[in-house]
Amino acid sequence: MRRTPLFFLGAAAGAVLAVVVSQPGLTQFGAFAKSAATTDTYRQLNLFGDVFERIRSDYVEKPDDAKLVEAAINGMLTSLDPHSSYMDAKSFRDMQVQTRGEFGGLGIEVSMEDGLVKVVAPIDDTPAARAGIQAGDLITHLDNEAVQGLTLQQAVEKMRGPINTPIVLRISRKGAEKPIEAKLVRDLIRIRVVRWREEGADQDIGYIRLSSFTEQTAETLKRAIEDLTKKIPADKLKGFIVDLRNNPGGLLDAAVDVTDTFLDRGEIVSTRGRNSEETQRRNARGGDLTKGKPIIVLINGGSASASEIVAGALQDHKRAAVLGSRSFGKGSVQTIIPLGQNGAIRLTTARYYTPSGRSIQAKGIEPDIEMIQDMPDEQKAKAAAVGAGEPRGESSLRGHLKNDKEEEKTGSPAYVPAEAKDDKQLQMAIDLLSGKITNAAFPPSTKAGVPN
Structure with a gap:
């Protein structure tokens, strides 16, 4: 099966191939056990067929067969974890639009x-x-x-x-x-997934906001860096703020390419599936387009998946200080497997790990500098009215994939003020880069960085 992991991290094409492998030395008991397992599987499929036919013949109104099958497939997938699901043809097309970014x-x-x-x-x-x-x-x-x-x-x-x-x-x-x-x-x-501007009292800081990871993100990020370095002379440029707050993720390849923009070398992320031979490592291969300028990455409880790959890699390599509150904790990779004209399935196929081997699943990225954004009382009331008062992370999702290495943590706030002047996290990043305040975590010490 060829898989190209995407979003959330989502995906591209895949094919399923059934292979019968001859196993020398297979005992009669082993053969019997396999046969019994197969028999039990077919018995369960027969059960599904019996229920399907009973619904078709006896339900109070004539059901739509296609919708019944779709519901059954989706139920099967959603029982695995919160991110596996079935997409009908329209949903699949919509997802492709989002990941293409155009x-x-x-x-x-x-x-x-x-x-x-x-x-x-x-x-x-x-x-x-x-x-x-x-x-x-x-x-x-x-x-x-x-x-x-x-x-x-x-x-x-x-x-x-x-x-x-x-x-x-x-x-x-x-x-x-x-x-x-x-x-x-x-x-x-x-789709405008990257926005940028000069920040700071002297307009000597490059601010770059990434709202999602699509096929366009990495190239647009490079244009943003090029534009900012033209507008701000190298001797005056204090550094960059990379804002990943409330960025829900996107393509794995885009996350790798974005991280590569800030690194000269070293591992960016590894993905590990059920079998050890499926482990893949993605490494930096380009060069640091910011030429070593200081970087602060902003995250919060809405930063998930691809955002956590970027923040975790830059944190592990001591290339950036991470500021804000703990990220969402979505450390799994989904592969989209098309089903011809019948849409596609989104299936969780791997966990991902930061360069130092950390699993983010149901734990998230802990910031180097914690700064909780205060939500106004009016906003709190509105959030509570729609059931969004408490921070939600991956660990709060029913049926979530368990973290196989780390202690699980709850979510953190995801509020970001509309006005930059009211944004405590942004203002702290500006003050750190401007030298108005200091913190032991900035700039990060490279003495304990991950090996390259």
Whole structure:
């Protein structure tokens, strides 16, 4: 079976091959045991068939056979752990869009307000920006169909589509006397997974935020570093802040490539499956594009999976100081195995380990410098109202894969203020890089670093 691990860490193509292996010296008892096990498996499959037929014939309403089978497959997978599941064809396509980081669309960031789609911001150099769509515009109709009554996801799906296809938006704009109609032609849109800016009182710190790990992340990160090093002279550049807070993960390859951007050599991550021969090690092969400048990585309870690979590797190599609160603790690799026209399954196939051999599963990355972000009382009340008051980590998920090496830990807060001035974790990172405050963990000592 060829596997390309992705996200969460998700995946790519795979194939299942049944192989019968002759085993010299197999005893009669061993052969009997194998035969008995096979017989028991077929008995259980017969049980499934009996139940399926009974539901089809006796349920109060005629059931949909395809939905019954999908539910059975999903039930089988979700009984394994919280991250194994079945994806129908549409869900599989949506996942591929997310991992590619690009799609045919209009180039607008949107939210839902009073049942209408509100434009948060048009993305530069996209059909929406060229058509003059503005932040605050309310989209009321899509191709003459009212948006009212649609979910945000349904509206987004209608705005996405094949490149070079048209769509008409009817817009309500504050101050405009009548609705505005704009005809746009869909184009290739890249999801903005990397954002960057100068930070600090003297604008001498490079701030880079990674929101997920897609096929576009590593290349966009390189552009961010290149842009920041052009804007900030080398003799003035104090260092970089890499913000991985609330980044849920993504592609394993993207996590490796992002980490490689900051390392000259050494192991980045190892993945270990059920069998020892399936162990794989991924090593740095490029070069440190930041040329050794100090780095602080920000994490919190929403930093998971691929984010934890990056933070853990840079922490183990003493290349960066990790600041914030304990990460989510998702230390498993999922492989996506396509099922032809029937979608795909997401199956947990391995655990991953940091260069020093730490398992992150149900434990997370402990920051070198702990700083808990205070959540305003109003935000606490809103979170509690929707059942999100307590921090949730991997260890709180029912049926989670157990940590085979480390003590499990609970989650930590994942709140990040909207305004940078209110962001205690960010401000502490800025003050450390600026030299306004000191901490024994920054810069990290390389004396006890992992071997290269």
